[in-house]
Amino acid sequence: MIERRSLLKILGAATAALSLGRALRAFNAERPRGWVKYEGNPVLGGQYGTCFDVCVLKEGAKFRMWVSWRPKKSIAITESTDGIHWNPPQIVLAPLPQTGWEDDMNRPVVVHRENGYHMWYTGQAKGRSAIGYATSPDGVKWTRQSDKPVLVSEAAWEGVAVMCPHVLWDSENRIWKMWYSGGQQYEPNAIGYATSGDGLVWHKYNANPVLRPNPKNDWEKDRVTAAQILYWKGWYYAFYIGFRDIDHAQIGLARSKDGITGWIRHAEDPIVRPTPKGWDADACYKPYALYSDGQWRLWYNGRREHLEQIGLVTHSGESLDFIAES
Numbered sequence: 001m002i003e004r005r006s007l008l009k010i011l012g013a014a015t016a017a018l019s020l021g022r023a024l025r026a027f028n029a030e031r032p033r034g035w036v037k038y039e040g041n042p043v044l045g046g047q048y049g050t051c052f053d054v055c056v057l058k059e060g061a062k063f064r065m066w067v068s069w070r071p072k073k074s075i076a077i078t079e080s081t082d083g084i085h086w087n088p089p090q091i092v093l094a095p096l097p098q099t100g101w102e103d104d105m106n107r108p109v110v111v112h113r114e115n116g117y118h119m120w121y122t123g124q125a126k127g128r129s130a131i132g133y134a135t136s137p138d139g140v141k142w143t144r145q146s147d148k149p150v151l152v153s154e155a156a157w158e159g160v161a162v163m164c165p166h167v168l169w170d171s172e173n174r175i176w177k178m179w180y181s182g183g184q185q186y187e188p189n190a191i192g193y194a195t196s197g198d199g200l201v202w203h204k205y206n207a208n209p210v211l212r213p214n215p216k217n218d219w220e221k222d223r224v225t226a227a228q229i230l231y232w233k234g235w236y237y238a239f240y241i242g243f244r245d246i247d248h249a250q251i252g253l254a255r256s257k258d259g260i261t262g263w264i265r266h267a268e269d270p271i272v273r274p275t276p277k278g279w280d281a282d283a284c285y286k287p288y289a290l291y292s293d294g295q296w297r298l299w300y301n302g303r304r305e306h307l308e309q310i311g312l313v314t315h316s317g318e319s320l321d322f323i324a325e326s
Contacts, residue, residue, distance in 0.1 A: 034321050035271050035298070038312040042279055042302065044078065044086045045309025051089070052301040052308045053107040053164070053226065053286040064139060065299070066092070066119070067310070068106035075108050075121060077140060083297050083312060093121065093134060093142050101125050101149055102132060107164045107226070107286075110139065117142075118199060120178065122163040123149060127185055129161035133199050151180060151202050157190060157209055158182035164226040164286070167199075177259065178202065179238075181225040182209065187246055189213075189223045191238075193260055210260050211238060219250050219270050226286045229259060237320065238263065239287040239298065242270060249283040250274065251300060255322060265325040272300060272313055279304050280311060291318065 045051045049071035056065045063083045069076045069091070076089035097103050102123030111118045117136040122129050130149030134142040153162045164181040176196040183189030190209035194202040215221045220242025227240035236259030242252045250270035254263045272284045280302020289298040296315035301308045315321075 034315045034317075035313050036315070037272075037275070038084065038314065040084065041311035042309035043084050043299075043312050044089075045301075045307070048089060050306075050308045051310050054288050054299050054301070054310060055108050055110045056083075056288050056290060056297075056299055057110060057112055058290055058292045059112070065310075066108045066110050066139075068108070070106070070308075073104040073106075075105050075119075083299075090140075092136075092140050093119070095123075096144075096147075097125070099123070099147050101128070101130050109166050111167055111169055112139070113169060118167070120150070120165040120167050120199075122165070124163075124185075127160060128153070129163040129185060131162055131165050131180060145200060150196075150200050151178070151194065153182060155182070155204070155208065158192070159184050159189070161185045161188055162192075163188060166227055166229050168229060168231060177229075179210070179227050179229050179259070181227075183223070183225075187223060187243065188225045191224060191227050191240065205260060211240065211254070211263055213242070214265065217242070217265070217269070219244050220252060222246065224252075228286075228288050230289065231259070232291075232320070235322075239289050241285055241287070247282060248274075249285055251284050251287045251298075253320070253322070267323040267325045269325070272298070274302070278302075279309060284311075294318075296320070 051067050053068040054065050063080045065078050074091045075093040077092045078086040078089045080086045095105050103125040107122035117139045119134045123132050131151040133145045133150045136142045151162050162182045167178045178194045181188035191211035192208035193205040193210045196202045213224050222243040222245050225241050227238040230237045235255040238254045241249050243249045251272035252269040253266040253271050256263045274280050281304045283303040285301045287300045298313040302311050
């Protein structure tokens with residue numbers, strides 16, 4: 001027979017274990033699995049003013065970042081050997097107001113193929129946004145392939161803006177695949193899909209948008225935008241921005257077998273959250289992730305009040321620890 005004192009000790013230990021379990025679950029819910037913010041964040045911005053919505057490629061021993069540079073209304077390039085310490089930005093594509101649609105240049109995506117570099121970017125003017133296309137032999141000297149945008153808002157859901165392109169080259173089918181955001185000018189509302197054989201003429205998917213807000217998730221119930229799409233281990237992964245409301249945003253992860261339908265959210269979304277009272281206290285925007293040297297690196301722009309700067313998050317190992325949302 002168990003003595004009363006021993007029974008009380010056992011019950012006490014069990015209660016403590018349950019409390020610890022609840023605490024650990026709460027801790028894990030607050031600390032997304034595997035993704036760790038660099039302690040020295042932000043890694044770019046500050047003295048340069050607002051830097052936002054980047055694209056990063058790893059080429060040899062260096063990282064190359066194309067960044068939206070708001071004070072200059074231009075797209076700039078900067079380089080780094082570690083992904084943390086970046087050279088001063090250099091403008092590589094500046095506005096051409098005479099075109100009538102690109103007074104402001106931003107939100108680039110760059111693809112490097114054997115025939116050079118390809119960039120799709122957002123041009124903004126007169127309260128509207130559209131997407132343009134340029135090519136380069138070296139990623140620095142760019143030539144526009146048209147004085148007109150290659151993608152404009154047409155469908156009702158696209159509102160006055162299409163922006164934030166992300167493009168992949170499908171070598172098997174010999175086509176470009178684009179995911180883009182459409183809707184309002186200040187922040188678009190959902191994500192669409194289009195394909196092209198030459199990067200200039202695009203055919204929009206007939207059931208757009210392909211990624212919409214999930215009203216059941218408070219953190220993304222208002223809108224979703226600006227997805228970076230990776231094809232990885234047989235899945236299309238979307239790193240995207242989810243908005244609780246127009247001023248507060250976090251970064252989520254979802255995946256789909258075809259990159260169009262059946263998107264499954266990660267159970268621990270959002271994977272990147274604002275740091276209370278930190279430099280990114282109000283919003284975490286536009287992710288760009290790549291895998292190299294045994295870890296994932298994800299750059300994003302964080303906002304506190306009116307200043308946006310670029311930060312870094314890392315994830316050890318090759319696996320993205322994808323657990324499907326129940």
